[in-house]
Amino acid sequence: MNVTIDFGGTNIKIGLIRDGEMLAKISIPARSGTGLLSRLPDVEEGIRRLLGEAGTSLAACGGIGIALPGIIDGEGKTLLSIKDKYTDALGFDFAGWSQERLGLPLVVENDARAALIGETAYGAARGERDAVLVIFGTGIGTAAMIGGRVLRGKHGQAGILGGHLTTDIYGERCNCGNPGCLEAQASHWGIPLRAAKLPGYADSALAAETDWGYASVLRASEEGDAFAARLEADLLRHWSAGIVNLIHAYDPEVVILSGGLMKSAARILSPLAEMVREQAWTPWGAPRFLAAGDPETSVLLGMSYLADRHDS
Numbered sequence: 001m002n003v004t005i006d007f008g009g010t011n012i013k014i015g016l017i018r019d020g021e022m023l024a025k026i027s028i029p030a031r032s033g034t035g036l037l038s039r040l041p042d043v044e045e046g047i048r049r050l051l052g053e054a055g056t057s058l059a060a061c062g063g064i065g066i067a068l069p070g071i072i073d074g075e076g077k078t079l080l081s082i083k084d085k086y087t088d089a090l091g092f093d094f095a096g097w098s099q100e101r102l103g104l105p106l107v108v109e110n111d112a113r114a115a116l117i118g119e120t121a122y123g124a125a126r127g128e129r130d131a132v133l134v135i136f137g138t139g140i141g142t143a144a145m146i147g148g149r150v151l152r153g154k155h156g157q158a159g160i161l162g163g164h165l166t167t168d169i170y171g172e173r174c175n176c177g178n179p180g181c182l183e184a185q186a187s188h189w190g191i192p193l194r195a196a197k198l199p200g201y202a203d204s205a206l207a208a209e210t211d212w213g214y215a216s217v218l219r220a221s222e223e224g225d226a227f228a229a230r231l232e233a234d235l236l237r238h239w240s241a242g243i244v245n246l247i248h249a250y251d252p253e254v255v256i257l258s259g260g261l262m263k264s265a266a267r268i269l270s271p272l273a274e275m276v277r278e279q280a281w282t283p284w285g286a287p288r289f290l291a292a293g294d295p296e297t298s299v300l301l302g303m304s305y306l307a308d309r310h311d312s
């Protein structure tokens with residue numbers, strides 16, 4: 001049995017998992033703008049509360065898995081690079097914290113890689129060995145697997161920077177510094193910033209909203225808002241371009257889509273898959289598209305899978 005933690009941009013999710021089964025989980029606000037280290041006491045309290053509710057203890061746990069949104073050093077169990085959030089955790093000794101505060105061995109991984117492992121080990125893509133995953137969350141995270149091995153690369157960047165592949169060389173500058181990144185054009189955080197500069201925005205229902213993203217665009221489009229409908233079509237073009245880039249780079253059999261956008265999978269999955277099939281150069285056929293069954297748990301499940309095999 002393992003404790004797993006997903007440090008998301010909006011919420012920190014904590015799970016208790018045994019053999020791929022979620023025994024219990026809780027969520028606490030991330031408050032990522034104030035940093036990660038200040039949240040650790042609340043994470044510890046959450047872990048102990050979760051264990052108490054499950055009628056077990058730290059002594060019964062084999063390890064702890066932490067998923068982070070950024071470039072990580074899996075061997076050193078540290079965060080190497082991240083943009084805008086949790087920057088105070090760069091270089092932090094997570095292994096030392098885990099041993100001192102919880103008495104458990106630790107494994108650390110990028111959150112999108114953990115989600116891909118969770119989906120191929122226990123989820124919608126169980127048993128797949130060649131896959132790419134796209135998480136449409138606050139930003140856009142990606143991961144890739146070839147021949148059953150998740151790509152990490154020499155510097156920890158392989159597969160996870162798909163949100164920073166360019167889909168418009170004249171587009172908005174991303175927080176990573178690159179102009180036209182998929183994330184800057186079509187992520188939850190990027191959509192309102194770009195939409196506000198487009199013709200027709202002031203007359204759209206979206207202009208009256210605050211803190212809006214994917215769901216608001218799709219809802220307004222469905223309700224007949226002309227600007228939202230054009231924006232939805234534009235987002236589909238950016239999302240499909242980003243996925244085509246991943247297909248051309250990693251040659252997957254399966255494309256797994258996850259994150260909050262998948263609450264609207266019934267609406268967008270089919271047109272998105274069709275656009276990708278029209279654009280991708282895949283003479284062997286076409287990759288299958290799958291929506292994550294439970295995007296809220298795939299990261300936690302993936303970290304438990306890694307924790308189980310950490311010493312093997």
